[in-house]
Amino acid sequence: MNHPDVVKEISICTSLDLGKPSYQHKERGPLLGHGILTSNGATWAHQRKILAPELYMEKVKDMMSLMVKSSITLVNSWTNLIESEGGVADVHVDEYMRSFSGDVISRACFGSNYSKGEEIFSKLNELQELLSKKVFSSGIPVLRHLPTKSRRETWRLEKEVHSLIMKVVKERKEGASQNDLLQMIIEGATNTDFGQDETDRFIVDNCKNIYLAGYETTAVSATWTLMLLASNPEWQQRVRTEVLEICAEQMPDADMVRKMKTLTMVIYESLRLYPPVPVVSREAYQDMKFGDMNVPKGVIVWTLMVSLQQDPDIWGPNANIFKPERFANGVSGACKLPYAYMPFGVGPCICAGQHFAMAELKILLALIVSNFSFSLSPKYRHSPAMSLLIVPEHGVNLLIKKL
Numbered sequence: 001m002n003h004p005d006v007v008k009e010i011s012i013c014t015s016l017d018l019g020k021p022s023y024q025h026k027e028r029g030p031l032l033g034h035g036i037l038t039s040n041g042a043t044w045a046h047q048r049k050i051l052a053p054e055l056y057m058e059k060v061k062d063m064m065s066l067m068v069k070s071s072i073t074l075v076n077s078w079t080n081l082i083e084s085e086g087g088v089a090d091v092h093v094d095e096y097m098r099s100f101s102g103d104v105i106s107r108a109c110f111g112s113n114y115s116k117g118e119e120i121f122s123k124l125n126e127l128q129e130l131l132s133k134k135v136f137s138s139g140i141p142v143l144r145h146l147p148t149k150s151r152r153e154t155w156r157l158e159k160e161v162h163s164l165i166m167k168v169v170k171e172r173k174e175g176a177s178q179n180d181l182l183q184m185i186i187e188g189a190t191n192t193d194f195g196q197d198e199t200d201r202f203i204v205d206n207c208k209n210i211y212l213a214g215y216e217t218t219a220v221s222a223t224w225t226l227m228l229l230a231s232n233p234e235w236q237q238r239v240r241t242e243v244l245e246i247c248a249e250q251m252p253d254a255d256m257v258r259k260m261k262t263l264t265m266v267i268y269e270s271l272r273l274y275p276p277v278p279v280v281s282r283e284a285y286q287d288m289k290f291g292d293m294n295v296p297k298g299v300i301v302w303t304l305m306v307s308l309q310q311d312p313d314i315w316g317p318n319a320n321i322f323k324p325e326r327f328a329n330g331v332s333g334a335c336k337l338p339y340a341y342m343p344f345g346v347g348p349c350i351c352a353g354q355h356f357a358m359a360e361l362k363i364l365l366a367l368i369v370s371n372f373s374f375s376l377s378p379k380y381r382h383s384p385a386m387s388l389l390i391v392p393e394h395g396v397n398l399l400i401k402k403l
């Protein structure tokens, strides 16, 4: 399955909509439920129709001020840390990126109820950690229903998340309407012929899905991009020069973000070398053939991002090297096959939050490079590890100085 020709053919075919991606996993039900990530057919189409327009570029522009707010919180906390450490701090950046990304997604999803959102998302985080523990993934069906300690903990967290979200929804229904993702999900669920239980489940599951899709992916991308900028000081300086020129001491807005070409090239290159989502998958809805390989109906086809995005036949002999300039003329100028670059997936199920994620990354990185200079700490050990996402196994430590 990992042969490059097969991978290329499959990647092209994923765009032809073999079916929905399969994120389903026996133990991830409590986390994902029946939201956009796991639904099929008409249910998925309905959810996509509600959620995707809320994340189009025009809407994302209105959310940029909240991204700036969360970035400033991070800049202030690093500034204090550096001062207390006497001018240079050795920072484990992963947790900061997670708390930044969690803050942004809570504000976007829950608007003025965002502190409630943070509480909900922190419980979801606990749930995700609990579910990723190996001991929990028993393959024997009957064992999956035994009330072990961790399973009881999962059920408790699941219930708590459900009732916290429903409490915010109830307050919303009694108060003024708001302009955030939760409001759109509530309206999308209300304008259907769902019964009450189904409506509640639709709202809760889609809140969970937005969190799962958008929180850690963006945090991990920011962490990898900082690692690459720290290892390539000339690119760090090029990005800084660009940001300082464009922003001229103002906070980044939509127009400025659009002009940040060098920063875009760096983020694209980071997503090429370290795509946070390791696999894009599709279920074959009918018997299919890729080259010499028969794929029977019902088989889940995996496209491995790293094989595709670092294939020298497509990207050239320097495919494994950090060279953001390859994106100077966009994705089509960087590689021979248009679908060989797909950190956000392809086709009708392409990441609904890609504009949101790009804006978030650009604003955060623009504020970091214009306030700090940084290099890799001697503590850093390079070890990309594949779990649900491709993550730095030991995290990323940077030596950071205020400019």
Ligand code: HEM
Residues within 6 Å of the ligand: 021, 036, 037, 048, 051, 055, 209, 210, 213, 214, 215, 217, 218, 221, 275, 276, 277, 280, 281, 342, 343, 344, 345, 346, 347, 348, 349, 350, 351, 352, 353, 354, 356, 357
């Ligand atoms: C750098 C950050 C991100 C990366 C790399 C990423 C990547 C992906 C990928 C690979 C998929 C599967 C696409 C496919 O199967 O073709 C996906 C789906 C999705 N993403 Fe993202 N994502 C990111 C951030 C976000 C954010 C911030 C949000 C929301 C605010 C989001 C919302 C979604 C949704 C709703 C889906 C499901 C789309 C569907 O099934 O119709 N993502 N993402």
